[in-house]
Amino acid sequence: MGWLKTSIFSWLGLMGVALFVSQQWVTWTLLITGITALAYLDHKNRGYWRKHGIITADGSVPIFGHLLKSFDNSRMVWEYTNSIYEKYKNSTYVGTYLMWSPSLLITDPEVVKQVTIKDFDHFVDRRTFKVSGKDKYANEMLTSAEGAHWKGIRSVLSPTFSSGKMKNMFPLVLKKADALMEKLHKVTEKGETEVDMKNFYGRLTVDVIGTCAFGFESNCIEDESDEFEKKLAKASNQGMEVIFQILLFFISERLADFLGFGVMARWKYFKDLLTHTIEQRRNSTIKRGDFLDLILEAQAAQAEPGSTKHEISSDTVIASSVIFLLAGYDTVRNTLVIAAHIIAQHQEEQEQLRQELQEIVEEHGSLNYQNVMEAKYLEAVIFETMRMYPLLFALERKCTKEYVLPGTNIKLEKDRFIQVPVWSLQNDELYWKEPSKFNPDRFLPENKGDIVQGTYLPFGLGPRNCIAQRFALMEVKVAVARLIQEFHLSLAPGREELGINKGPMMRPFDTMPLLLTPVS
Template sequence: MGWLKLSIFSWLGVMGVTLFAGAQWITCTLLITGITALAIMDHNNRGYWRKLGITTADNSLPIFGHFLAALDTKKLPWEFLHSNYERYKELNYFGSYFFWSPNLIVTNPEVVKNITIKDFDHFVDRRTFKIEGKYKYGNDMLTNAEGSHWKGIRAALSPTFSSGKMKNMFPLVMEKADALMNKLHKITGNAETIVDMKNCFGRLSVDVIATCAFGFESNCIEDETAEFEKKLAKASNEDAKMFLEFIVVSFLPTKVKDYFEIGMFARWNYFKDLLLHTIEQRRNSKLKRGDFVDLLLEAQAAQAEPGSTKHDMTEDTMIASSVIFLLAGYDTVLSTLVIASHMIAQHPETQEKLRQELFEIVDENGKFNYQQIMEAKYLEALILETQRMYPVGSILERKCTKEYLLPGTNIKLEKNRMVQIPVYSLHNDERYWKEPNKFNPDRFLPENKGDIVQGAFLPFGLGPRNCIAMRFAQMELKITIARLVQEFQLSLAPGREEIGIKKGPTMRPMDTMPLILTPVSCAEE
């Protein structure tokens, strides 16, 4: 019996070793085969631009392409692209790889104009993400919609952002700017005081969005515990945690994301519910505020008229339009306000020139009005120069939607290839801007605008897919800067002579921006 057990155990042992060895052999074979297949695929994919005769940026790694180099923690995100731009800018374009996906980087303003305007029908789309489940309203965002779907939404929303509609919103924005000035006077009293302008501008941006987009008073300027401000700041956050969340969540099934309410759009649930509540209230009342909710309801009503062929203004479209208005209206305006105020403090002669222009407007009209603010030449020039040096969106993307013959060549760009336009690099290229590192608003004065090369200045994009809310953003920027410089002398705080830009996908200043504010009445004594 012992012999039998020994024989059985010995046989099982031999079989186990054999199977284990076989499993190892199979595993090794599969691993080697997989690696070989990946290597062949990688070589073929990363040879895409070479086969077309287009120069490729150096340091492309197997599988990752240029992705890891762009993530270099020692550099800001656009600096990697800018270094390659400087190297290849004499070419019209060069190639790069996002993992295995080939991207064409455009370096010539003429080619930029072709892609965004002249040959727009070949580049209608941007990089998009298909969204399923309870957050599918994200497909109706102008930044995420494609083809005829995008065109229909854009046509339906365009009247909402006309100059006439913006004029009606002017008093709402001015009221919030006045509220901020009152708050700043309380803080400063009659003496120079260091104030965190990023905090103040953030609260102003929240109050403007709350009143213009949602039709209610968030009172964030006065109430520093306001829930709306905390929710919006969190939803707009672009830190590493958000990026990791996006990567992880993208692999989860839609039902799982919906059940646990996770994903890139879950953070907007609070605002979605608030908007739906506001829309319902507005429909059941005759109250008209001239805000974004009213404009969306007017656009929806217009489609019910006989003969209307516009895109159906569905509930999803209204939600998506409001969310993107929140996202873009809060973060981009806030960042530009912070940087512009720092530039004003850093250049006293510019500040005095601007203040003189503003005082002349007030002397003529007694107070600021829409037309005078929007036509103030030096005010506009200062904001545009800020956006040139520090574009919030440092890269534009367009997707090739049908085969495209690159102008002046025999090179055909395949459908679905991504084209990237390095905004920061074009804005800081000495070929198009004399002394690009110098802050010089004069270059945007009417008499000098003829020197600006179209396609080399893209703060709001270019062509049919430019920022639809450009007028609103510029109006808010102009009102706020005008009222601030009218009321206060701005000076740099000790130790904060430099702006300081955070690491992240967009141009964002550091979490605090201290400036010395002195009431103008005190500064003149």
């Protein structure tokens, strides 16, 4: 689409010149010609799915396609996609348009499995925004890398998240969770107290990332004025500002950079901080065994004679550190906040969870990596939370080579995109009995066999799933377990319902108060 962008800006430039010299007839000629050309291009592209014999979802508008309705602030982020899913789910494939880009919505979990696992070699890549200039390091993020380069980076980073590495990090996570409990006891020392869980869980996740990934102590749990956590919370705010940045970047990357609205502009503070930390670590002989040490060791190993390891550049090290910070803070914090609120809503399930944790301590003396990760009801509670409220409401994959859609003779062209409606599949009564009901029993070992593969996707599916899934689950399990051990959770007056922001991203309200009462 580069030629289109160049043509549009050339046309706008000519029109501006014409206006400047007051040649109104030239201006109107250019305006009419431009609108006609855009209308023709739009009409031509809108026929793409019809030409291929695939139903097109209602609601497409000229130029923007279905994009504007996805950014509608009057409803929840998943609602528009779900309305398409519900109307056309018996069709398996539904055509949509993101501006001029055709995108195929897949509604059948069997096909979801096919494209994400069995035929993954046709769908290796995601939609990416290629960045140049000062932010080009972002192209090295695992979420942005493509093809063999993505595979190479993934192979280098995967050992960082092995069960052995997680077991070594468990005491660090538990120590931070214990520190949070001490802080909450100080806050609630006079009895039942209203506590903003988004605030406290945000501080916990910052401290966990700091100690487990980068070897520094941010002390956000104790110090409410800590600059690091405040900047991270602001940078992670996924509001309309982010959508504006992406749209501006799509129109003109140079203009976005000039105005300070590049897609990575909000992460400059952390990029500079991590660059400094990486240089310090390279010049140090002390090894902490954290994420940063592991990736630097991998970079050094690939430089050894005869090494067959994938090359890890300095940009890759920085990008991997930034994405760990970006994803590790926002997603874990929001999952913890939602889980705590749902547990407070369901007192019977809360007591059952507390009973399981008490039995674990009675048997083993304390929580450890093995018994926390194997706690059946704890896992069921967290999995059911993520089923009802997946932070990623849809998955997207790019077709990297021509592909015949399963069950048809339709060929999907290279560079087209498929979309998987995660929220819809995880909340469809066809696959989940009473999907709006919180029922952790669905995920107990004896019931897991009833779950249809391809309908539960909070971490994605297939080789391109979340690489840090094991670390995220460990942190969430520890944080929830310690909170339930120490406090009884109940709902704050006026905040009985879980507050989710409307608009383009799945996020809890800015404050999420609960009543905490110390468990005697």
